[in-house]
Amino acid sequence: MTSALVLGSTIFDIAFYLDRAPTIGTSLIATGSARSLGGKGYNQAVALRRLGLDVALVTGLGTDVFGEMFEQACAAQAIDLPAPVVADVPTGIAAPLISPDGTSTIVVDMAASDQVSDADVVAALASGTWDLVVAQNEFSVSGLEAAAEWCARTGTRFVFSPAPWRSESADVVRRADLLILNEVEAGELLDEFATARPEPAHDLATACLAAVGNGSVIVTLGAEGAVGNDGNGAVRAAAFPVEPVDTTGAGDAFTAAAAMTFAAGRDLATQLRYGCAAGAIACTRRGSGPSMPGLAELEALAESR
DSSP states (O other): OOOOEEOOOOEEEEEOSSSOOOTTTOOOOOSSSEEEHHHHHHHHHHHHHTTOOOOEEOEEEEHHHHHHHHEEEEEEHHHHSSSSSSSSOOEEEEEEEOTSSSSSEEEEEEEGGOOOOHHHHHHHHSSSOEEEEEEEEOOOOOHHHHHHHHHHHHHHEEEEEEOOGGGHHHEEEEOSSSSEEEEHHHHHHHHHOOOOSSSSGGHHHHHHHHHHOOEEEEOGGGGGGEEEEESOOEEEEEOOOOSSSSOOOOHHHHHHHHHHHHHOOOOOHHHHHHHHHHHHHHHHHSSGGGGGGOOHHHHHHHHTO
């Protein structure tokens, strides 16, 4: 079984569903709300586990009821917590604001998720044999740098989503074997690396690959699908048409499916197709962690094309 170590956040989500996008200075009454376990680290760990990988998660949990909920949920799903950092601060919390078209704006307080030390990361990396290390920017930058260095030294494949974009992690971006960004993050990367943004957006992956100089790059484009370049030319994949309910977890679902197929040695076109299928499924469900697809439903949709 393929094994993956995920570095990332555990965030308790309280999502609010709105009948219009909020503007500064207004108060809105939500049409509904949903509470769920989330955070990019947890979402990607859950998604990879549901896709059949052996998964461990390095994260920080608070000494509160939310931290206990995450511990119980990971145990129930056979997601290992090799060295859970229990901090004397609350577990992270987020407020996704969901517009009528399913798009979201998310405000996050990392809290305990930001308390993982470099030593904790190194200990977790040394605790097993990993085929894949998966990380995102809801984590300490020094911890990400330690993981990237370890992966380079051991030849372990490193998948990185620089979400949300942070200039401090630019060196980590350069060391990823597979870099997965959305269109906004791709633009921020190109700004950081002083590279002109291409038109059309379908050339973003090629421009990002040229900027970082190595590895493989995938850029998700929402309803327009995704594009990628692994050094052998640009590849495009169309989105699977769905009626979105909540897009909060779509990017994490995409990342997990692309990472799974990348680890299996599948070609870039397959990585894009499976990523798009996973994101489409996640969009049809409320919540982030609960929206991650299982392997059977992912394969059924991805192989329908």
